Amino acid sequence: MAKRAKTCFYCGGTFEDEMDIVEFRVSYTSGKSAHRRFHEKCLPEFKKVLEEQGGEIESASYRKKLNERRTAQKKPNCTYCGRLFVDTDESLVLYNQFGNSYGKYHPNCYIKYINNMQNADLRKQENKEWEEVYDYFAYEILNMRPSQARENKAIVYRLAALRIGKKRLNRGDVIMGVEAGYSYKTILYTMKYVKTQINEEFASRRFHDMNHKINYAMVIIWNNIDFINGRVKAMERQKELTEIETKKRLAEKERLKDIKKLPYQRKSKTGGKAKWQWLEDEE
Structure with missing residues (x-):
């Protein structure tokens, strides 16, 4: 039996979970074809490239060429805000004295x-928020003992990567003090939202080791975090609007207090009859 590939045929990345793997038959110019394994998100991109090449691959070295092409087309992101640079001239490559690494920043973001x-x-x-997220994932999601949960590197790397919107943490990534990615509050809410689903999956599946369980749980969290992030931002926006409206009402109330009341005017004894009498006289 042929040995199954452990890396994606398109991007070369390792497979974190079996559910993320899809197979596709790849045709070569030599007339041969073979099933290859891909990340689920990589397969559509590979098919586009395959169509550009006429539906066949010229040689096995194509992946290196594709990676070089993708790297050349990839635009850098700001380390702080995570947004793309509109113009490369607006980016600053500055030394991060806190993270002991270099990063690209917008001038105002730095x-x-x-x-x-x-x-x-x-x-x-x-x-404090990091500790809350770490403890909830270790004790509530994975049901780990204190001795197991203490400074587990697999948990640290995956949660830190999720904080800045990544699946894997790279050397030199800045975690603290940036706006890129997801807030710890959003991550914690997402964990609480999918806790029941994760527990059901844990009860119905067998895992090789703790790292396998961690990766499986992170896949579920990753698939739901954008939904929770949208809800959190909507609530924060609604809270801001409510605060603005409250301030406006208080300001209007204070303004009305400062307005001097008009002096009281006694009504005429005629009660308006004089006006009608005057009109009759004119006629």
Whole structure:
């Protein structure tokens, strides 16, 4: 029996979960064809490239050429906000004194990042939120013992990557003090939202080891986090609108208090009859 590939035929990345693997028959110019394994998200991209080449691949070295092409076309993102640079001239390659690495920043984003890292209260709050997320994942999702959960590198790497919107953590990635990715509050809400689903999957499946369980749980969290992130942002926006409306009402109330009341005017004894009498006289 042929050995099954452990990496995606298109991007070369390893498979984190069996559910993320799809097979597709690839045709070569030599007339041969073979089933290849892909990430589910990579297969549509591969098919587009395959159509451009006439439905067949010239040689086995095509993947190297494709990766070079994709790398050349890939645009860099700001380390702080995560958004693409509209123009490469607007990016600044600056040394991150807190992360001991280099990163690309918008000029105003770098100032915001430095201010965040110099804010002791903000860093303390972020560390507290990180501990809440880590403990919930270790104890509530995985049901780990304290001895198992203490500084588990697999959990640290996966949760830290999720914080900045990635599946895998790369060397030099900046985690603290940035806006890119998802907030710890969003991650925690997502875990609570999918906890029942994860527990049901754990009860019905067999796993090789703890890393396998961690990866499986992270796939479910990843598939639901955008939905929760949208709900969280909508609630935050609604809260802001409510606060603005409340401030407007209070300001209007204070304004009305400052308005001086008009002096009271006594009604005439005729009660308006004089006006009609005057009109009759004119006729």
